[in-house]
Amino acid sequence: xxxxxxxxxxxxxxxxxxxxxxxxxxxxxxxxxxxVMYAIFIFYMIWGAVLEHTNxxxxxxxxxxxxYLLGGAVVFFIVTRLYMFVRFGMAPLxxxxxxxxxxxxxxxxxxxxxxxxxxxxxxxxxVWLRVPNVYILHGLYILFxxxxxxxxxxxxxxxxxxxRIVYGVVAVFLYAVSIPQFLAxxxxxxxxxxxxxxxxxxxxxxxxxxxxxxxxxAFGAAIHPPTFLPFGIALVLFLIxxxxxSLFQRKKLEKETIFILxxxxxxxxxxxxxxxxxxxxxxxxxxxxxxxxxxxxPEHLKQMYTGLYINFEIFRLANIYLLxxxxxxxxxxxxxxxxxxxxxxxxxxxxxxxxxxxxxxASYFPFIYHNRFLIILDLMxxxxxxxxxxxxxxxxxxxxxxQVMLFLLLLGFVLFNGFMVWNQKPQVYPDELAExxxxxxxxxxxxxAMATESVYTxxxxxxxxxxxxxxxxxxxxxxxxxxxxxxWKGESxxxxxxxxxxxxxxxxxxxxxxxxxxIPYRRFIVSDPHFSQISPHVWRYDPNLxxxx
Amino acid sequence: xxxxxLNHLSTHKQIRSWFIFAIITIVVIAIGALKIGVxxxxxxxxxxxxxxxxxxxxxxxxxxxxxxxLNDESELSSRRALDIIERCTLAVALSIIISSIIVFVxxxxxxxxxxxxxxxxxxxxxxxxxxxxxxxxxxKRVKLCV
Numbered sequence: 001x002x003x004x005x006x007x008x009x010x011x012x013x014x015x016x017x018x019x020x021x022x023x024x025x026x027x028x029x030x031x032x033x034x035x036v037m038y039a040i041f042i043f044y045m046i047w048g049a050v051l052e053h054t055n056x057x058x059x060x061x062x063x064x065x066x067x068y069l070l071g072g073a074v075v076f077f078i079v080t081r082l083y084m085f086v087r088f089g090m091a092p093l094x095x096x097x098x099x100x101x102x103x104x105x106x107x108x109x110x111x112x113x114x115x116x117x118x119x120x121x122x123x124x125x126x127v128w129l130r131v132p133n134v135y136i137l138h139g140l141y142i143l144f145x146x147x148x149x150x151x152x153x154x155x156x157x158x159x160x161x162x163x164r165i166v167y168g169v170v171a172v173f174l175y176a177v178s179i180p181q182f183l184a185x186x187x188x189x190x191x192x193x194x195x196x197x198x199x200x201x202x203x204x205x206x207x208x209x210x211x212x213x214x215x216x217x218a219f220g221a222a223i224h225p226p227t228f229l230p231f232g233i234a235l236v237l238f239l240i241x242x243x244x245x246s247l248f249q250r251k252k253l254e255k256e257t258i259f260i261l262x263x264x265x266x267x268x269x270x271x272x273x274x275x276x277x278x279x280x281x282x283x284x285x286x287x288x289x290x291x292x293x294x295x296x297x298p299e300h301l302k303q304m305y306t307g308l309y310i311n312f313e314i315f316r317l318a319n320i321y322l323l324x325x326x327x328x329x330x331x332x333x334x335x336x337x338x339x340x341x342x343x344x345x346x347x348x349x350x351x352x353x354x355x356x357x358x359x360x361x362a363s364y365f366p367f368i369y370h371n372r373f374l375i376i377l378d379l380m381x382x383x384x385x386x387x388x389x390x391x392x393x394x395x396x397x398x399x400x401x402x403q404v405m406l407f408l409l410l411l412g413f414v415l416f417n418g419f420m421v422w423n424q425k426p427q428v429y430p431d432e433l434a435e436x437x438x439x440x441x442x443x444x445x446x447x448x449a450m451a452t453e454s455v456y457t458x459x460x461x462x463x464x465x466x467x468x469x470x471x472x473x474x475x476x477x478x479x480x481x482x483x484x485x486x487x488w489k490g491e492s493x494x495x496x497x498x499x500x501x502x503x504x505x506x507x508x509x510x511x512x513x514x515x516x517x518x519i520p521y522r523r524f525i526v527s528d529p530h531f532s533q534i535s536p537h538v539w540r541y542d543p544n545l546x547x548x549x
Numbered sequence: 550x551x552x553x554x555l556n557h558l559s560t561h562k563q564i565r566s567w568f569i570f571a572i573i574t575i576v577v578i579a580i581g582a583l584k585i586g587v588x589x590x591x592x593x594x595x596x597x598x599x600x601x602x603x604x605x606x607x608x609x610x611x612x613x614x615x616x617x618x619l620n621d622e623s624e625l626s627s628r629r630a631l632d633i634i635e636r637c638t639l640a641v642a643l644s645i646i647i648s649s650i651i652v653f654v655x656x657x658x659x660x661x662x663x664x665x666x667x668x669x670x671x672x673x674x675x676x677x678x679x680x681x682x683x684x685x686x687x688x689k690r691v692k693l694c695v
Contacts, residue, residue, distance in 0.1 A: 118649065121648070121649035121650075121652040121656075122645060122648060122649050122652075124664070124669070125596065125600050125648065125652070125666075125669060128666040129592060129597075130589070131593065143601065146641075147638060147642055150634060150635070150637065150638025150639075151642070153638065154635045154638055157635065168634070194645070198642060201639065201642050208629070210612050210613070211612070212608070212612050212639075212643065215646055216642060216643075219646045219649070
């Protein structure tokens with residue numbers, strides 16, 4: 001043990017610094033100590049195995065183990081992705097469900113309105129097949145989840161660092177138990193999940209020198225530009241690094257690098273030609289007005305432009321068991337300890353490392369949508385964790401004690417994620433959803449629906465089928481941010497009446513479960529005689545009637 | 550006769566794969582039929598395959614004509630061949646893109662009046678046939694070379 005630590009002093013010091021940075025100051029001391037012990041143990045096992053070259057042969061029995069691991073990971077993945085639907089009904093996922101359902105309704109009109117709705121092209125045939133909108137959305141979304149698993153597998157196998165099956169299977173397992181990936185699924189990032197899968201496939205196809213990479217890259221960038229933005233930056237940096245490297249080594253650029261250069265240019269031209277309008281629309285408005293940094297945005301827009309996902313602190317805690325592996329993966333690459341038969345292996349990992357660094361910067365500093373980049377950062381951390389993790393598994397498989405320890409470790413990963421999945425609640429519960437749908441039945445077509453909290457906006461809009469008043473998203477809203485604050489927190493109920501009487505039609509107000517009973521405006525709605533309760537969370541307010549009384 | 554067919558099925562790997570695929574498709578259609586009727590279920594399953602699987606599957610054989618096993622470690626397999634998981638993933642990803650491109654082309658180059666179910670079916674079947682023909686030729690040529 002001492003010899004391993006002595007011969008690897010520099011990487012160990014760097015690793016310890018990394019571990020020190022990973023540990024959050026918010027966690028308890030006993031947890032910090034256990035984490036440090038876990039991290040040191042992992043370093044000892046993996047670095048020792050690499051120095052001893054113990055992973056060269058994979059026995060038939062080990063192959064069998066990896067097949068079982070693949071099967072287990074796939075089953076666990078399916079359960080975690082379908083569980084929410086089984087427990088919470090047809091719309092159990094996050095914020096964007098309502099917006100996308102609304103978008104499917106307008107498929108043909110949006111195609112007519114603008115040629116930039118790339119996502120709508122795939123919905124058209126299913127609308128013709130008379131599939132209900134909610135099934136189109138969730139069916140395709142689940143398919144994208146499988147696509148992402150497959151793309152993680154393809155990318156991992158493309159690196160070909162060790163045995164290809166081992167690399168692919170471990171990547172699938174780490175993806176299946178990743179909490180950030182489950183949360184990304186829960187938030188319902190329809191476009192981004194497809195774009196992420198296409199991004200990984202694009203990188204894998206680039207390494208295999210296939211022209212299909214242009215197709216997947218251009219389509220992915222057109223469907224969700226922010227996903228491909230860090231990759232574009234990483235690609236430029238990578239090409240500069242490769243050019244400098246070949247200059248210093250006085251060698252020609254590798255064929256793969258030249259191919260990537262050509263491909264990047266082709267994809268850029270295609271995206272600009274066919275997706276230019278959409279990208280300009282997607283990034284244009286807010287960026288031209290406030291710039292790329294969140295710090296320049298007005299207070300009420302900041303939350304939306306963070307990317308509406310978990311923040312860096314939660315990400316760090318959710319990934320705490322994976323980060324030591326990723327850290328060792330990066331160190332193994334930097335210290336030249338990764339071996340492969342592939343001649344361009346170093347270039348491939350260099351691109352991955354550059355992308356990892358770009359994503360870290362983009363998600364750590366307050367750029368717009370910075371929280372969303374954590375999803376891709378997590379995938380790159382998984383890619384770097386795969387090699388050390390497979391060495392770790394192969395080393396533990398050698399004897400019975402190791403096998404027991406491995407079983408406990410894998411079980412720990414599964415339970416950690418399973419616990420998270422089990423406790424994950426939907427944004428809108430089935431009974432609330434039924435109440436919103438009931439608005440469509442009881443209200444006349446010209447009436448308004450109202451969401452008092454922005455989290456309910458997409459749901460109320462999509463399921464009530466009414467023009468929706470909400471805090472700031474839809475044009476039906478006539479209040480500015482100050483007026484909303486008066487409605488939410490103000491002292492005067494007369495002022496609340498004044499505000500509601502700015503509208504000329506009956507309003508069906510949905511006040512969901514997240515609004516507690518002691519919130520002033522809820523107390524007002526519940527106690528004021530001008531409101532009639534339609535269902536436990538829906539009240540009707542007629543401004544004309546209230547004005548005359 | 551039946552024995553001979555079954556024997557042929559069990560020995561020929563490719564036919565066996567397609568046979569299993571057909572059985573799964575029929576089972577899915579049958580399950581769907583219980584809820585939405587045979588015709589709609591058939592339309593939905595076969596339509597989905599033509600939208601989300603076949604175009605990419607054929608295109609993947611054009612660009613990567615060689616296949617390898619899950620634990621194949623040969624040098625050849627590292628860049629130009631795909632295993633079954635990789636091929637299925639690529640098939641779905643490419644199909645999503647191709648189907649979107651068909652709608653895009655019908656809408657943008659032929660006008661919104663041409664964006665009809667019939668035109669889409671004709672375009673999809675035509676494109677799938679071409680891709681199938683090219684993929685078959687490519688596979689044959691690669692087999693001859695190997």
